[in-house]
Amino acid sequence: MRGLRHLALLGLILAVSAPTARAETPAVWGLGALMHTLAGVRAASGTFTETKTLALLKTPLHSSGTLRYVAPDYLNETVLTPARADFVLQNGVATLTANGQTHEFSLGQAPQVAGLVGGIRDTLAGDAPALRSAYTIALSGGPQDWQLVLRPKDPGVRTILNWLSIRGSGAHVTEIESGGAHGDLTQTTVHETLADAP
Amino acid sequence: MRRSWLPAGLCLALALLCAVIAARSPYRTDMADFLPHAHSLAQKALDAQVSSGGASRILLLQITGAPAPTLAALSRSLSDRVRRDPAIVDVLNGDGEAMAGMRSFVWRNRFLLSANVRPQSFTAAGLHIALDHDLALLSSPFGAAAAQSLPADPTGLALSLAQRLAGGGGHGPLTEDGAWLSPDGKAALLLLRTRAPGFDIDAQAHALHVIDRDFAAARGSMSGAGGARLQATGPGVFAVDTRDITRRDVTRLSILASAGAILFLLIAYRSPRVLLLGLLPVACGALAATAAVSLAFGFVHAITLGFGVTLIGEAMDYSIYLLTQTLRGDDAGRTLARIWPTLRLGALTSIAGFCTMLLSDFTGFAQLGLFSVAGLIAAAGVTRFVLPALVPAGFFARGADGIGAPLRLLLRGQQQVRVLLAVLVAASLVALLTHRGSMWDDNLLNLSPLPAAAQALDQRLSRELGIPGTRYFVAYHAEGLQNALTISEQLQSVLEPLVQQKALAGYDLPSLVLPSERTQAARRAALPDAATLRANLAAATADTPFRMGIFGPFLEDVAKARAAPLMTPASLPPPLSLRLQSMVMPEGRGWLVLAPLHGVADPALLRTRLAAEAPRGVVFIDLNQQSAALLHTFQHEAVMLAVVGSIAVLLLLCAGLRSLRRVMAVAGPVAAAVTLTAAALTLDGKLSIFMVAGFLLIVALGSNYCLFFAARRGDEPEAWRRALASIMLANLCTVAAYGLLSLSRLPVLHDIGMTVAIGTFLCLVCGAAFSAPPDGRPAP
Numbered sequence: 001m002r003g004l005r006h007l008a009l010l011g012l013i014l015a016v017s018a019p020t021a022r023a024e025t026p027a028v029w030g031l032g033a034l035m036h037t038l039a040g041v042r043a044a045s046g047t048f049t050e051t052k053t054l055a056l057l058k059t060p061l062h063s064s065g066t067l068r069y070v071a072p073d074y075l076n077e078t079v080l081t082p083a084r085a086d087f088v089l090q091n092g093v094a095t096l097t098a099n100g101q102t103h104e105f106s107l108g109q110a111p112q113v114a115g116l117v118g119g120i121r122d123t124l125a126g127d128a129p130a131l132r133s134a135y136t137i138a139l140s141g142g143p144q145d146w147q148l149v150l151r152p153k154d155p156g157v158r159t160i161l162n163w164l165s166i167r168g169s170g171a172h173v174t175e176i177e178s179g180g181a182h183g184d185l186t187q188t189t190v191h192e193t194l195a196d197a198p
Numbered sequence: 199m200r201r202s203w204l205p206a207g208l209c210l211a212l213a214l215l216c217a218v219i220a221a222r223s224p225y226r227t228d229m230a231d232f233l234p235h236a237h238s239l240a241q242k243a244l245d246a247q248v249s250s251g252g253a254s255r256i257l258l259l260q261i262t263g264a265p266a267p268t269l270a271a272l273s274r275s276l277s278d279r280v281r282r283d284p285a286i287v288d289v290l291n292g293d294g295e296a297m298a299g300m301r302s303f304v305w306r307n308r309f310l311l312s313a314n315v316r317p318q319s320f321t322a323a324g325l326h327i328a329l330d331h332d333l334a335l336l337s338s339p340f341g342a343a344a345a346q347s348l349p350a351d352p353t354g355l356a357l358s359l360a361q362r363l364a365g366g367g368g369h370g371p372l373t374e375d376g377a378w379l380s381p382d383g384k385a386a387l388l389l390l391r392t393r394a395p396g397f398d399i400d401a402q403a404h405a406l407h408v409i410d411r412d413f414a415a416a417r418g419s420m421s422g423a424g425g426a427r428l429q430a431t432g433p434g435v436f437a438v439d440t441r442d443i444t445r446r447d448v449t450r451l452s453i454l455a456s457a458g459a460i461l462f463l464l465i466a467y468r469s470p471r472v473l474l475l476g477l478l479p480v481a482c483g484a485l486a487a488t489a490a491v492s493l494a495f496g497f498v499h500a501i502t503l504g505f506g507v508t509l510i511g512e513a514m515d516y517s518i519y520l521l522t523q524t525l526r527g528d529d530a531g532r533t534l535a536r537i538w539p540t541l542r543l544g545a546l547t548s549i550a551g552f553c554t555m556l557l558s559d560f561t562g563f564a565q566l567g568l569f570s571v572a573g574l575i576a577a578a579g580v581t582r583f584v585l586p587a588l589v590p591a592g593f594f595a596r597g598a599d600g601i602g603a604p605l606r607l608l609l610r611g612q613q614q615v616r617v618l619l620a621v622l623v624a625a626s627l628v629a630l631l632t633h634r635g636s637m638w639d640d641n642l643l644n645l646s647p648l649p650a651a652a653q654a655l656d657q658r659l660s661r662e663l664g665i666p667g668t669r670y671f672v673a674y675h676a677e678g679l680q681n682a683l684t685i686s687e688q689l690q691s692v693l694e695p696l697v698q699q700k701a702l703a704g705y706d707l708p709s710l711v712l713p714s715e716r717t718q719a720a721r722r723a724a725l726p727d728a729a730t731l732r733a734n735l736a737a738a739t740a741d742t743p744f745r746m747g748i749f750g751p752f753l754e755d756v757a758k759a760r761a762a763p764l765m766t767p768a769s770l771p772p773p774l775s776l777r778l779q780s781m782v783m784p785e786g787r788g789w790l791v792l793a794p795l796h797g798v799a800d801p802a803l804l805r806t807r808l809a810a811e812a813p814r815g816v817v818f819i820d821l822n823q824q825s826a827a828l829l830h831t832f833q834h835e836a837v838m839l840a841v842v843g844s845i846a847v848l849l850l851l852c853a854g855l856r857s858l859r860r861v862m863a864v865a866g867p868v869a870a871a872v873t874l875t876a877a878a879l880t881l882d883g884k885l886s887i888f889m890v891a892g893f894l895l896i897v898a899l900g901s902n903y904c905l906f907f908a909a910r911r912g913d914e915p916e917a918w919r920r921a922l923a924s925i926m927l928a929n930l931c932t933v934a935a936y937g938l939l940s941l942s943r944l945p946v947l948h949d950i951g952m953t954v955a956i957g958t959f960l961c962l963v964c965g966a967a968f969s970a971p972p973d974g975r976p977a978p
Contacts, residue, residue: 054336079334103360104361111373
């Protein structure tokens with residue numbers, strides 16, 4: 001186990017040291033600069049359309065709804081079609097209201113959910129240390145067309161979430177994709193309607 | 199002189215007997231033993247919750263003083279070690295592995311546990327609704343997690359059970375590296391359940407020792423953890439701390455009080471031998487008192503024993519009066535003959551005052567009463583029958599005269615002191631009469647000996663661990679366990695709509711953990727056979743996006759559940775078993791059920807609905823109201839005791855003095871002193887019930903002083919001087935002993951000590967100010 005941990009640590013250093021090193025020189029765009037840009041957004045909201053391709057289902061599942069983010073740790077996703085489901089993440093506590101039932105749990109106790117929504121929240125908040133502690137990070141593209149690929153380090157989380165990709169332009173997130181077990185794939189397109197950036 | 203050794207020999211034999219009884223007596227420190235016996239269901243609930251309920255077994259720990267990863271590692275290491283000890287049933291520290299046993303039990307028995315298992319849930323229509331719900335879940339951010347359990351649990355039983363079994367207790371704390379952390383990340387949090395209930399102090403002390411030892415080992419095995427610190431809180435910690443404080447205070451203060459009294463007596467007597475003789479009535483009194491309480495109650499409470507310290511002040515007076523009032527050239531026998539009528543009346547009034555405490559429902563008051571009565575009788579008896587013969591011939595308390603000097607000074611300015619006292623008493627009366635209503639301290643926590651910091655730590659850890667504060671309960675009696683579970687299920691159907699209406703956030707009930715056998719059997723019978731289920735599932739899946747054939751695990755699990763045995767109390771895993779035990783307690787031949795309600799927003803609505811819809815005998819309990827009611831009973835009782843005691847003292851004075859004027863001369867100064875004391879105490883806070891017991895003591899002790907101030911002594915100036923010296927010496931010893939008690943952190947000792955020290959001193963001042971010295975002029 002110790003060896004594995006060292007390996008993970010090494011991977012982490014390799015994954016993040018290069019971008020941070022570059023971030024120290026302001027002329028070169030990198031993770032530090034992206035995080036800085038994103039951290040400047042105080043609130044954002046928009047609509048989304050999502051397509052889930054799951055091993056359980058014969059046909060992809062299409063859904064749509066609204067998104068709202070308030071820095072640093074409020075995230076709301078309301079699914080309007082095909083059926084209403086309300087998801088709120090606040091102060092590390094997730095609340096899901098669907099089918100007339102409300103479920104509440106701490107992200108810490110539900111690492112499977114934390115892997116996905118925690119990664120999105122920490123990206124929106126521009127919280128590099130939080131991302132580094134939970135994921136190996138790969139950044140590509142440029143300031144106007146970036147892609148952040150997050151791979152969870154926790155083996156428990158990896159049984160459900162293999163990777164998470166967030167694309168964006170400047171301080172705006174435009175697309176979120178995630179890959180799970182059995183080749184499950186979720187693609188979300190975000191149409192930001194309002195952003196409160198400095 | 200041969201004849202005089204008979205009482206001494208008898209006294210020695212009795213003292214030895216008492217010493218044997220006292221040595222064999224059990225001593226208790228539990229505060230619950232000091233409280234009145236519970237009569238109503240609500241009182242029993244309070245009792246059970248305070249001293250033996252599930253809540254009493256919970257210990258909360260925090261580890262601080264290291265970076266978060268080290269704290270998490272310490273938390274895991276401590277948990278692993280502590281789990282091996284039988285004193286600890288269960289450790290929760292955020293480690294998912296630790297919960298695995300319980301999760302797998304709930305998963306395996308989900309068809310027996312879930313109220314959603316009904317025949318209509320497994321028809322084609324019922325399954326279709328379930329699959330629609332699943333689609334909604336899948337399209338939420340929870341989808342990926344839901345997809346995991348869906349093939350085995352398309353009806354979503356596990357998810358609703360997880361929420362249900364969280365008991366409305368909300369979400370847990372943050373988890374990092376497999377350990378719970380406080381929101382600021384500076385403390386690792388753990389929750390432990392001990393095998394022994396909170397009132398079993400020895401077992402709790404052992405459990406705490408195990409935790410400390412294992413923490414030291416965990417810290418020692420880890421580098422960089424040297425500065426880490428462990429703090430524990432919870433009812434068990436409180437019980438152990440209270441006992442330790444009681445023991446320490448009682449021992450330390452007894453020794454200090456004795457030392458103080460001995461110093462004053464040495465100054466007065468200038469003879470170690472007479473000093474020892476002077477202690478004889480106290481020693482015999484203490485032995486007799488302990489033996490009497492032990493025989494009458496079967497145990498002696500530590501607080502009662504602590505109160506024995508006060509006996510030094512009271513019983514010491516008798517030998518002081520005898521030894522100090524002996525005139526030069528006189529002997530102890532003749533002195534006794536002279537002062538005995540006054541001494542006897544004084545002892546009788548004290549005993550009468552303490553006797554009223556025997557009537558109390560409050561076990562503690564009754565023990566204190568008996569302790570004092572038995573001790574005073576023994577001390578007075580020894581002073582009367584044993585002491586005079588033992589005092590060396592020609593003994594004269596040479597140093598006493600100087601001790602009386604302050605009193606003589608006061609008497610010279612008697613007129614001015616009288617005016618000052620009259621003004622002060624009038625002001626005190628006005629203050630007390632306008633102050634009424636808010637004079638009582640209604641906060642039960644203030645009776646606890648624990649420092650505010652300990653209580654604050656407890657509240658913070660409870661909040662951070664998401665343990666809901668339990669104030670409201672439903673309680674009922676049931677004859678058998680199945681009966682208890684059936685009533686619990688009926689209650690569930692009353693409470694659930696109230697949760698929907700937001701009258702409360704959640705509740706825990708025994709039937710949530712273990713449904714009744716009848717309900718379990720009905721749920722098992724609701725499961726269709728494999729062929730029916732397969733057909734229904736096929737029909738339900740037809741017009742949904744779900745693939746056929748993915749629900750194999752569901753078919754398998756239903757088939758298994760149809761053949762599985764029902765759950766019994768014995769088959770529950772430890773955390774659930776403990777949870778059941780914390781709600782269902784054996785009581786007499788049946789069971790007492792006590793189920794907590796969380797986040798109650800509308801207690802009035804709950805009370806009404808439960809009264810209308812719940813099965814007969816179910817009671818809605820507000821614990822705060824119960825403890826406030828209990829406190830009011832104490833207050834009422836303490837005031838009654840003080841009033842009845844004062845009347846008894848007055849009646850005795852009337853019978854003994856046979857003169858209204860002389861009764862007034864004794865009672866007047868005492869009443870003035872009590873008024874002044876009450877006003878002084880309310881200046882700086884509120885009155886506690888213990889202070890009222892203190893007032894009774896002021897009356898008992900102060901009336902003795904005033905009796906000697908008022909006693910006829912044939913206009914002999916020398917006898918007057920000796921009387922003044924003896925009263926002053928007696929008061930010095932009393933103020934020293936009670937003043938020391940006021941240093942105790944135990945509210946009972948502190949409050950009584952403070953009250954009596956102030957009150958008896960004021961009795962001395964008032965008694966002297968309103969006394970009539972011989973010849974009607976101040977003493978020289």
